[in-house]
Amino acid sequence: MSFRGMGGPATAPRSVRLQLTALRGKSSSAKCHFHRAITTTALPAAPFAPHYRPLGIRQKPFSLLSPVSLRRGLHDSKLRPLLPPRAAKRERRLPNLRNLAVILGLLSLLYYTYPPFRHSLIAVVRCARVMEAVTADVLDYKKVFAVEDQLAALGRELTEEEVEKKRQARRECHTRSAKRMLAALDKNSGIYVKLGQHVAAVQVLPKEWTETMRPLQDQCFPTPLNKTNDMLREDLGEGINDLFTDFDPNPIGVASLAQVHRAVDKRSGKPVAVKVQHAALQEFAAVDMATVNFAIRFVKYVFPEFEFSWLGGEMNEMLPLEMxxxxxxxxxxxxxxxxxxxxxxxxxxxxxxxxxxxxxxxxxxxxxxxxxxxxxxxxxxxxxxxxxxxxxRIFSQMVYLNGxxxxxxxxxxxxxxxxxxxxxxxxxxxxxxxxxxxxxDIPDDLRVNYAHFWLSLIKSSSEKTIAERRHYAKLVGNIDGDMYPILESAITGQINMADDTNTHDSANDPRPKSLLDAKTFDKDQIKKLRQAMLEKEGLIASIFELLRVVPRQLSDLQRSLDQSLHTTHGQSRVFVIVAQYCAKSIWQGDCATFKRSLSVEGFSFKALRSFLGAFFNYAYWNTSLSIVEMALDMRARSVKVGLWLDGLGKGGLKAAEDEMAGLPLKATQAA
Structure with missing residues (x-):
């Protein structure tokens, strides 16, 4: 038997070999006695035994013996060969790897066979994905704001270069943060896509956010037909083929919450549009809403001046109803x-x-x-x-008359x-x-007060009119002081929000005195509005506060009247229609007030005078607006005639008709 690691392939002393041979088949106590004996036995010195070396402090004597090992103890009838150190380490790892494989296998089995476990695991992943993006965004903004605070602490006016660096740092931070959030919302899909669509529609938010979120408006993926069929069977007990014939598997429209298919109803035989909810939406809706609410509270805690509670409140109220x-x-x-x-x-x-x-x-x-x-x-x-x-007219009827x-x-x-x-x-x-x-639903008092506010915007500016505007803005949404110009800007499309007494904006353009003088809310004005939000102290906080206190249904209406039809009557024509319905709303409110007064207090000349004053006020507005309406319609027709003549000179009769229809000549030729 040779000793390992002692300088060469020398053999063990004859006495040791004899004792090892004698121990085979002996009792355990005898083997332990031999182990102690050989451990305490001194080996020959190096000069007399060059092929041996003393044992180290941490070396076990039997680990040096080869070709047998006593690691498993001398209880074994056969001694196994000694493994190299790396092989022994790998051998010790094998049980851990086997245990890990078993655990992963059990988890996979649970994931695919036990829906509650799968639901919980996916919910945790979805929550973690959103909170990771929110946390990263918060830290990013904290760094940028810390640099701005350092500049503000200098106590001097910033140079143009420093101001531009500050703007650029914010723009880059907006872009990074929006991209992180977009990735999280896109991966989670469902209500997160709808949340991103809502952010993209709020024009007062930084452009980097609205532009980044815009792909979500067209990035809704359809649910596979087999999952839709399973959902119908689960809810109704019948599948697609039981309910419809000629069911088009390709949806004609896909939104964040549902998709629409064309089919023929089996009962009536009529062509129908079938709106079905995305099958996976309901599974995570509650968890997703809780995550969004927590994220909003977290942002509010870190940045108290940012007010997004209106977003969470609207989602909590409307999403369950939409589903x-x-x-x-x-x-x-x-x-x-x-x-x-x-x-x-x-x-x-x-x-x-x-x-x-x-x-x-x-x-x-x-x-x-x-x-x-x-x-x-x-x-x-x-x-x-x-x-x-x-x-x-349709939406004015809904808001100002129907509520x-x-x-x-x-x-x-x-x-x-x-x-x-x-x-x-x-x-x-x-x-x-x-x-x-x-x-x-709009409460009656809010509906009438908002109608008063709109009519005050139609009137030409004066001290009395300005006081009236601020009065009804206070009644509508408790808006006063510095927040009032923001509300007026959101409605009129003008970006000069400094003071009502100003008659010119920063570009020395005359500010409109009423809505009838207002210009279209174009891209340049949107850009100026966003820039003003970044530069004016506390203005962005006021915007968020406005979104919280003003009923969201009122601001949503403003974006419903888009300018994509290329009309020839101008924006003021729409304002005239709104004013007509506002005047009618106020008149109906005055009539209701008069009736209540009669039923409670009885007839009085004071109530009669008030009623007659309301009637003449309504007649005045109705007549005045009708005259303005006729003038604007005549102007719109003359513009159309001018377009027709212009097109006739460019490309003949067909081009004239296209120009009058609002179709550009280049687009027509391309078509």
Missing amino acids: DFRHEAANSSRCKGEFLHLRGKTSLYLPNVLWAEKRCMVMEYIEGARVDDLVYLKKHHIDRNQVAQELS HFHADPHHGNILVRPKAPGSTSPFNFDICLLDHGQYF
Whole structure:
């Protein structure tokens, strides 16, 4: 037997070999006695035994022996060969790896066979993904704001170079933060996509945020047909083939919460639009809403001046209702009833709902096009000016008279079609309003006060008018002082928010004295508004505070009247229509007040004088606005004639018709 690690392949002393041979088959106590004996036995000195070396302090004598090892003890009948150190280490790892493999296998089995476990695990991942992005954004902003605080501590006016560096640092921080949040929202999908779409629509937020979130508006992916079929069987006990024939597997529209398919109803045989919720949405909705609320509270804690609670509050209130299609069907039925008395006076048409369940709704299929499809309007000889005016009348009726209105009127939810057989529209077209999941109720006092505020904006500026505007702004949303110019800017589209007494903005352009003088809210003005938010002390905080205290339904309405129709009557024409409905709303409120006064206090000349004053005020507004309306319509027709003549000179009769329809000559030639 040779000793290992002692300088060469020398053999053990003969006495040791003899004792090892004798120990085979002996008792355990004898073996232990031999172990102690050989441990205490001194080896020959190096000069007399060059092939041996003394044992180290941590070396065990039997670990040096080869080719056998006593590691497993001398209880074994056979001694196993000694393993190299690395091999021994690998051998010790094997049990740990086996245990890890077993654990992973069990977790995988639970994930694919036990839905509650899978739900919990995915929920944790979704929450962690969002909170990671939020935390990274908060830390990023903290660093940028810390640098700004250091500059402010210098106690001097910043140079132009320092101001530009400050702006650039903020822009870069906005971009980095928005991209991180976009990645998290996109991966989680579901209600997070809807949240990103909402952020993209708020124009007062930094451009880096709105532009970054914009892809979410068109980035909704359809649910596979088999999952939709499973969901219908789970909810209704019937699948797609049991309910419909000719079910188109490709959806005609996909949104963040649902998708729409074209089909034929099996019971009635009518072509229908089938709206089905995304199958995976309901599973994580509660957890996702809790995560968003926690993230908003976290941001509020770190940056108290940033007010986003309105966003969480709106989501908590509206999302559960939007996810129940029975609520949407009820909204549609109520809206239809509120417009019944306007048969023959409005072009509004709401599709009939055949039946509705929580996650599936079947309604009448509407053939039409988006309201901004100018080619479609020209093909069917539909006047785009009339379409824009009808949109204004419809939503003004909802807000100022009905107090119950559609809160999400974007392009995809409004269709226009040629007047259908049996339609009572006074025009040659119908405006079809879809997606009634979001509706808001406006209290009567708020509705009337907001109408007063709008009429004050129509009046020419004076000390009395300015005081009236501020008075009703206070009643509408408790808006006063420095916040008032922000509200006025949001409505008029003017970016000079310093003081009502200013008559010129920073570019020395005359400021409009009323809404009738206001210009279109174009991209340059939006850019100036955002720049003012960054530069004015506390202004961005005031914007967020405004979004909290002003009812969101009022600001949502402003973005419903888009400018994509390229109308020739100007923005003031829409304001005139709004003013007409505001005047009528105030008149109805005055009539209700007079009736209450009669029922409570009885007849009095004071109440009569007040009533007559309200009547003459309404008559004045109604007459004045009608005259302005006629003048603006005549101007719009003259502009159209000018476009027709201009197109005739450029490319003949066809070009003239295209120009009058709002179609650019280059686009027409390309088509």
